[in-house]
Amino acid sequence: MVESKSSEPHLRLCLKCRVQEATLDSRSQPVCRDCFTKFISTKCIKQIGLLGKETRPPPPSSGGGPPTGTRHYLLGLSLGVSSTVLLHLLNENVEFQLARGRNVPFDLTVLHIDTTTVTPSSPSSPVPLSPPHSAAKKSLEAYRAHYPRFTFLNLPLSTALSTSTSTSDPHHHSGPNPASNPPWPHSSSSTTAAGTAASRSDVTRHLTRRALQTQARARGCQALLLGHSTTALAELTLAEAAKGRGFALPWVVGDGPATPGLGLGGDGDGDGDGDGDGDGDGDGDGNGNGMGQGDKERDRLLVHHPLRDALRKELVIYAGLVEPPLTGLIQADKQDEGPVVSHKDLSIEEVMARYFAEVEENYPSVVANVARTTGKLVRAGREGGGESCGLCGLPLDEDGDERWRGELGIQEGSGSPTATRLGRLCYGCERSTVG
Amino acid sequence: MAPALCCNCKTERALIKRPKNHAKLCKACFITIFEDEVHHTINSSQLFHPGEKVAIGASGGKDSTVLASVLKTLNERHGYGLELVLLSIDEGIKGYRDDSLETVKRNAVQYDMPLKVVGYDELYGWTMDQVVETIGKKGNCTYCGVFRRQALDRGAKMLGIKHVVTGHNADDVAETVLMNLLRGDLARLSRSTSIVTGDSRSEVKRSKPLKYSYEKEIVLYAHHKKLDYFSTECIYSPEAFRGSARGLIKQLERVRPTAILDIVRSGEDMARLVPGESPSSCACKGQKSAVVPSLEDDIGGCASQNGRTPGGEMAAMDKQLRENETHEAVEVDVARAISENKAGGEKEKALPIRSSHGTSRGPTRQVLGNCKRCGYMSSQEICQACMLLEGLNKNRAQIQI
Numbered sequence: 001m002v003e004s005k006s007s008e009p010h011l012r013l014c015l016k017c018r019v020q021e022a023t024l025d026s027r028s029q030p031v032c033r034d035c036f037t038k039f040i041s042t043k044c045i046k047q048i049g050l051l052g053k054e055t056r057p058p059p060p061s062s063g064g065g066p067p068t069g070t071r072h073y074l075l076g077l078s079l080g081v082s083s084t085v086l087l088h089l090l091n092e093n094v095e096f097q098l099a100r101g102r103n104v105p106f107d108l109t110v111l112h113i114d115t116t117t118v119t120p121s122s123p124s125s126p127v128p129l130s131p132p133h134s135a136a137k138k139s140l141e142a143y144r145a146h147y148p149r150f151t152f153l154n155l156p157l158s159t160a161l162s163t164s165t166s167t168s169d170p171h172h173h174s175g176p177n178p179a180s181n182p183p184w185p186h187s188s189s190s191t192t193a194a195g196t197a198a199s200r201s202d203v204t205r206h207l208t209r210r211a212l213q214t215q216a217r218a219r220g221c222q223a224l225l226l227g228h229s230t231t232a233l234a235e236l237t238l239a240e241a242a243k244g245r246g247f248a249l250p251w252v253v254g255d256g257p258a259t260p261g262l263g264l265g266g267d268g269d270g271d272g273d274g275d276g277d278g279d280g281d282g283d284g285d286g287n288g289n290g291m292g293q294g295d296k297e298r299d300r301l302l303v304h305h306p307l308r309d310a311l312r313k314e315l316v317i318y319a320g321l322v323e324p325p326l327t328g329l330i331q332a333d334k335q336d337e338g339p340v341v342s343h344k345d346l347s348i349e350e351v352m353a354r355y356f357a358e359v360e361e362n363y364p365s366v367v368a369n370v371a372r373t374t375g376k377l378v379r380a381g382r383e384g385g386g387e388s389c390g391l392c393g394l395p396l397d398e399d400g401d402e403r404w405r406g407e408l409g410i411q412e413g414s415g416s417p418t419a420t421r422l423g424r425l426c427y428g429c430e431r432s433t434v435g
Numbered sequence: 436m437a438p439a440l441c442c443n444c445k446t447e448r449a450l451i452k453r454p455k456n457h458a459k460l461c462k463a464c465f466i467t468i469f470e471d472e473v474h475h476t477i478n479s480s481q482l483f484h485p486g487e488k489v490a491i492g493a494s495g496g497k498d499s500t501v502l503a504s505v506l507k508t509l510n511e512r513h514g515y516g517l518e519l520v521l522l523s524i525d526e527g528i529k530g531y532r533d534d535s536l537e538t539v540k541r542n543a544v545q546y547d548m549p550l551k552v553v554g555y556d557e558l559y560g561w562t563m564d565q566v567v568e569t570i571g572k573k574g575n576c577t578y579c580g581v582f583r584r585q586a587l588d589r590g591a592k593m594l595g596i597k598h599v600v601t602g603h604n605a606d607d608v609a610e611t612v613l614m615n616l617l618r619g620d621l622a623r624l625s626r627s628t629s630i631v632t633g634d635s636r637s638e639v640k641r642s643k644p645l646k647y648s649y650e651k652e653i654v655l656y657a658h659h660k661k662l663d664y665f666s667t668e669c670i671y672s673p674e675a676f677r678g679s680a681r682g683l684i685k686q687l688e689r690v691r692p693t694a695i696l697d698i699v700r701s702g703e704d705m706a707r708l709v710p711g712e713s714p715s716s717c718a719c720k721g722q723k724s725a726v727v728p729s730l731e732d733d734i735g736g737c738a739s740q741n742g743r744t745p746g747g748e749m750a751a752m753d754k755q756l757r758e759n760e761t762h763e764a765v766e767v768d769v770a771r772a773i774s775e776n777k778a779g780g781e782k783e784k785a786l787p788i789r790s791s792h793g794t795s796r797g798p799t800r801q802v803l804g805n806c807k808r809c810g811y812m813s814s815q816e817i818c819q820a821c822m823l824l825e826g827l828n829k830n831r832a833q834i835q836i
């Protein structure tokens with residue numbers, strides 16, 4: 001016993017297959033490379049399977065025959081580790097199914113929202129694309145070459161927020177026409193004008209999320225896939241709690257229907273640019289929801305996080321293990337792990353990322369527990385009933401707002417210009433735009 | 436350059452940058468605004484009724500001293516009609532309470548309030564020094580916290596008082612919110628944020644009027660009002676794990692000062708989202724609660740130590756969770772089907788057998804009763820203080836043999 005331990009350490013066998021040498025440590029078990037990659041992909045495939053059941057195309061309404069629709073998903077690609085690994089696993093899944101002679105399980109559009117570019121204030125072209133030289137565009141070329149099967153898109157944040165999709169989607173042209181509905185006018189200004197790094201980061205993140213949902217709806221996708229790992233979801237939970245959005249947490253962290261009222265077509269409609277230029281099937285509701293009741297089912301969008309059961313450090317390892325490694329594709333993480341120079345330049349998200357990097361290292365199960373716990377909270381402010389925040393689109397918390405008045409010494413009736421432009425804001429967005 | 440003027444009165448020079456929102460204020464305006472905000476909290480939550488006898492849990496530290504001072508001021512200014520009493524607990528930690536109790540005694544004179552000191556030895560037969568001697572420095576904060584909570588209630592009962600106010604501040608509450616999120620303890624999350632704890636069943640009502648006051652502002656208030664308080668950490672606390680929640684909150688506050696209140700707000704809102712049942716849908720609940728210290732109180736540890744979990748506890752919880760994960764691997768589909776059924780409201784998805792199974796077995800709801808030994812409210816047959824005492828007394832017997 002003692003001998004074998006000290007003299008032949010390479011004999012440490014993988015605890016799962018018991019054949020190959022264990023070279024990795026997965027959840028305090030020695031495992032081999034193959035078992036590890038399988039472990040990660042199984043976690044993802046399981047979630048994709050669950051989503052597949054929820055998005056099963058309906059049987060054709062007239063006559064028999066097999067279901068005609070295809071599942072269509074949108075993947076939000078940040079060019080970071082998690083979303084890239086998710087993309088890789090989805091590709092692997094499609095290839096696996098094809099190799100078995102089955103149909104393609106889903107169509108995938110991969111969308112990168114470019115938050116670094118700012119669209120010119122007067123858009124000369126109705127469908128502005130990213131400037132040709134942006135770094136994101138370059139990266140996406142590499143992705144495209146790597147995964148030729150999928151459609152890749154790169155949209156600046158301001159463009160992506162308006163419902164007008166590129167002309168390539170004639171069958172789903174529900175938004176007002178692009179010319180009369182200028183690209184989201186506030187995004188560029190609000191991301192740059194919001195005071196602190198924390199506020200900028202918060203506004204950008206929520207607008208990006210909103211843009212992804214808008215685009216997913218506009219492109220007729222049944223689900224938006226996000227690459228959040230267990231760790232990212234835990235960070236998100238605590239970060240949103242720290243930004244005062246505890247009420248909306250279940251909508252942000254859980255898998256399930258996206259917040260209603262996110263179809264920004266409605267914002268355009270409400271602005272009085274004429275209701276007649278839509279496709280006419282319920283544009284007149286004008287309640288800010290934008291979704292005509294008739295196409296509610298069609299516009300039902302799910303948001304899923306297929307990597308919710310994998311830790312970030314596991315995804316980082318995974319990215320380096322597959323052949324060829326994904327590390328070449330992935331954009332270097334902007335937040336270096338160096339010492340904090342100034343807290344003024346940090347965002348709440350960065351604080352959380354630093355914190356959880358440590359917790360993940362020492363107490364991985366505690367990290368997993370956070371996301372799981374939040375999943376048990378009830379989604380309040382459900383479809384139809386409540387109003388949504390004009391910025392992040394999450395449900396407003398009337399009761400909470402009522403109770404809270406005065407606790408911060410907030411001056412009553414200090415109607416900020418932002419509030420009037422965007423409609424009512426939730427507590428969290430108010431913090432990021434006013435405070 | 437002209438000196439900045441107070442943004443409230445616009446006449447005096449601004450001397451204070453409010454930690455809460457970085458507003459620039461003069462000394463007088465800061466003190467008034469701080470008091471007004473506590474008054475607002477008391478009013479909006481309807482904490483007191485005229486003629487009520489209220490005990491202030493006084494440790495001699497900054498929070499309780501400020502609480503006593505503010506309550507005295509507001510009581511006189513707004514005519515609350517309260518009868519205020521200082522109530523102190525002597526844990527029996529040499530060198531810690533000796534000095535702070537002196538402070539409380541001076542406060543009693545300064546604020547012209549009666550003072551009652553209750554010792555752990557007379558309540559439990561154990562001083563904290565003796566507890567530490569028996570169980571060591573690790574984990575003794577649990578004992579201290581559990582004993583303290585009951586001590587305040589029992590002390591209040593002795594005085595015939597039904598309402599105890601404590602100096603818990605916004606930082607403490609925010610810390611508890613994050614801590615309970617990390618622990619995955621929804622039940623306690625929903626309890627800990629409410630300003631009043633203890634319902635009709637408990638004989639003594641508790642409240643935290645400083646729930647929305649920043650720790651830093653409490654310090655500033657004490658400083659500018661030249662209050663007499665005693666500042667020292669419990670001598671046993673450096674041994675404890677520096678709760679990651681507290682560290683995290685301090686960092687968040689530096690990034691965005693309002694973060695503390697935002698967390699409190701989130702915690703309150705999330706409390707309304709906790710389903711009206713035990714958060715754990717797992718049948719092996721007993722197993723879990725063995726790890727998560729099922730303190731009856733909302734905020735663990737002692738006043739300087741709120742919500743800090745000893746490092747060993749966090750590691751133990753991690754280990755337990757990992758074990759649960761391996762057990763759950765077998766049953767994960769059932770759990771998911773049920774939880775999806777609840778979350779998505781798509782009933783057709785769950786198999787009828789499973790869902791009925793889930794509800795019949797049903798997660799047991801915590802039922803509040805009273806401890807069989809001491810009568811203190813408890814969800815268990817025997818309250819935690821009595822459980823801890825039992826362990827201690829066993830040890831003592833052995834030592835004596």
